[in-house]
Amino acid sequence: MQERTADWDIMSEAEPKPDRPSLGQTFLKVLIVFFIGILISLALSWPVVTNFNKIQEKALRFKPKAELKATAARIGVENFASYKEQLEKDLAGINKKMAAWAPKGPYLIVNTVGNDFTLMNGDQVIRKGQCSTGSYTVLQAGDQKQWIFKTPRGMFKIQNKKEQPVWKKPDWAFIEEGLPVPSANHPSRYEYGVLGDYAMTLGQGYMIHGTLYKRFLGMPVTHGCIRMGDADLEDVYKNMQIGSKVYIY
């Protein structure tokens, strides 16, 4: 300590005292350090921000898992057997009611996204194949009229079955072809052979029928009806009865 004091004394005599930086300079340096520090800090915290939920999820692993004691307390240890029996009884009752929703006999599942179908009987697959469903085209005729060609979804029932069906063309079929719309029962409305050998009606004007455009099977090209190839249609027609369920999704 004494030596150091001496050094300063010598220095002060030998050389001029070094400039102490002004308060402003020091403040500027501290400010730079602070600014750089904050920038680096924010950069380091960026991985935390981008993986925040993942880190939170990992942190949750250290918490104790849920315990069973509360459930045991609610039921009472002495009631375990009887309560379990009651639960099994309830479950059997629900399953019985649920079974009532299962189709009796063959049923058809139509996938409008993949344009395919599955003919089923219980858990057994009878036939699988391609079909064509609604194109989702909206046909606009002026400001007043428009039709959307989509296949409805949900559960339907076969309402009627026909062999060698005749298509009674609706208004949109004429409008789509740029033709004038004829009267309701005009002969030009009836077309023979375009629906294939069989047709099954689902209600609301929708049908399952055959097609002349077999190259389009597997694609969404129809006006809402379900088109099938000849062999598939025949199998579906023979298996499905009036009242059989058709599930479309």
Added chain:
Amino acid sequence: MSVPDNNHTGYGTQNKKKSRGGQTGFFRWFGRNRRIQVIFFLLIISVPVFMIVYGIVVPTKNYKPAVSAGVESSNETAGGSVSLTGEQLEAVRKIIALENERAYEQMRLDLAGKDSVYFILNIPDSAIILEIKGVPVRVNKILQMEVSNRFSLISHENLLPWISQPFTLERDYSTIPKSPIVIKQAPKDTIEAAKTSSKPLPPDSTAVFYTLYFDRNFELEIEQINPLEKGNVEKVKEYLQSKKKESYRSVIETFKNPSLANQPLRIKLVLSDTDAKAIYRAIPAESHLILKL
């Protein structure tokens, strides 16, 4: 005794060149100033540490595993005094499984009577099932799954009321349209009709990503496996960007209110592209979901 080196003091000198002097002077000043170094180090770690402590450690520590405001977690303490043997624990596990199964089948039964199309997320069987009126019409295998760890922390007493009601879809966000609608103007005459192409449009190959936002704070994220950079790439980028923004918003929310209880419970699924698309297109706007855990 020699003349002390000015550099040791950390102070600049007039003899140094001005240009280098400013920089080297700063670094020397920093290099010699232990206190500033400590402050600098503390500054560097301050934001990440704050984020980890306030955003992760505190909410995790304070997290009381309850899933909705209506369900109190006080039941946790109700069984505090109960001590169970191994056999009794096994019996409780069976009862829990039966209660879950009963709730699941009851929901199926209720929806079969009411709803036309609904879907089931069956976590134990890694399957997503589309049902119409109680009949499974499509069963898809889940290829990958990320289930929030919060589910395993919530006791059966809290979880059962939450999963005993079907979830209702409130909104969704997707890279693909719900219905691939094409608008066509009716031709004026047969000549114009003949010019109109009757060829079906090629299928949309945009990678399928979507998030389904349900009531009761539940979110289901679904994406296709191996998303290819095909189709509407912009739409996919937009989706991923939006998910990032959503994640940042959740970080801000956590800092505003450091509690996990308000954050949605999430499950993320990876399906094949056809399955992901079929599920999204098949479910109605206000679809119902049954969650089986």
